[in-house]
Amino acid sequence: MDKVKFIMIGVGGMGREHIRRLLQVPEVEIVALADPSEAAVVDTRKRFPELAETDAYTDYREAIAQADADAAIIVSPHSLHFEQGMACLDGGLHVLMEKPFVAGSDNAERLIAHAEKLGKHLAVAYQRHLSGPYRYIHDVVRSGGIGKVNFICAYQAQNWLIPMKGTWRQNPALSCGGQLNDSGSHLLDVVLWATGLEPEAVTAMIDNRGAEVDIDSAVTVRFKGGAIATFNVIGSSNIDWQEDMSIHGEEGTILYRNHKIFVTKNGERRVTEVDESEFPPSGDPSRDFAELVLGRVTEAAAPASCGLAIARLTEAAWQSAAEGSRLVRL
Known part of the structure; x- marks a missing residue:
């Protein structure tokens, strides 16, 4: 793989920080924005004109199904992480998740096991x-x-x-x-x-x-x-x-x-x-995860x-x- 295509799930403040970092990696392309807030998407496009034509979805499941992506970064309220992470893995995507991962250790174990079963990378953005x-x-x-x-x-x-x-x-x-x-x-x-x-x-x-x-x-x-x-x-x-x-x-x-x-x-x-x-x-989790998906490192920093x-x-x-x-x- 010489290029990795990302879906951003959640484009609020921290989501935009991940976007800023990803756009500095030449081998990365952001192919979809997913957020139920239209205002958040509008603001993101204003801040990053290069995303003006990027597809946007109010439902992350539509983004997973329709965008031709390799990976997703999840930056949403914590209670949503598990469901969104499972859906991304089922959609064939590698997943980087904002802290604190998912709600509860039981869900964490289930998500990790599912990623291992599917052979997908799963990491946490502990910077x-x-x-x-x-x-x-x-x-x-x-x-x-x-x-x-x-x-x-x-x-x-x-x-x-x-x-x-x-x-x-x-x-x-x-x-x-x-x-x-x-x-x-x-x-x-x-x-x-x-x-x-x-x-x-x-x-x-x-x-x-x-x-x-x-x-x-x-x-x-x-x-x-x-x-x-x-x-x-x-x-x-x-x-x-x-x-x-x-x-x-x-x-x-x-x-x-x-x-x-x-x-x-x-x-x-x-x-x-x-x-x-x-x-x-110093580095950052977004770039580190892109390097992982590209095969340039063997394990995520976190x-x-x-x-x-x-x-x-x-x-x-x-x-x-x-x-x-x-x-x-x-």
Whole structure:
């Protein structure tokens, strides 16, 4: 294959970001836009004049049936992902899905099994797998640069409660969860991906802050092998964004502070900042998936198994919080 043709399912804000990235890949062609909102399609065509003549559909099933496509990117409310993903696979398409993959681990397992049965690529758009700073952390930890990992503290704060009020993201029928399932999904994922650790038991305290979905979460995880992690996901913050991660190993420490990284190795006591020139190059999930379909890479940066792992961990946290912070074993 020397060219890959995409259907875009969902052309809102994040959908347009995927479009922007795909249009930078010469071997990619967007052959159909699917969105029930005519206004979203009109706005997309205004932003990207090269798509002015691209076929548009209000029903994604018509797009799958009529467009001559190889792959689809799904950027719709979370509750729709499973049904749309299955339909795309049945239509012979490879699928890249926005986080947090699908609603529930059962659906995740079914979708993965179906993709494997049909021989189709299935991936999740966890972009931190392609971000230079996070790739640096991944490479150092996975290579044993700080020794055996003992403790992780992951923190994310976002002004999410008020700005998202009244949107589908705070409608449980569409979002299938709140901040832990939204931006927090990235935080959970990057820790599991960077460390390679497998959760064993979870406890959690969660507050909805008057919303219909979770807003603030404090989650503690024990991993197989003995490492412990705390995840602090705050959606009621008044600051736009802050993300920190501290990984403590037997021989060193890595501190991530909003794109800045500080490290100690070989028993050093003082951390030093890592120059950005040492970070691996950054990429993006859209281009990475196109490269996968074109056969230029053998595995997606964030395969569907990553989405399944986060679904299981998130479900365990919700269960623990609902049962008075009871320990839930995975």
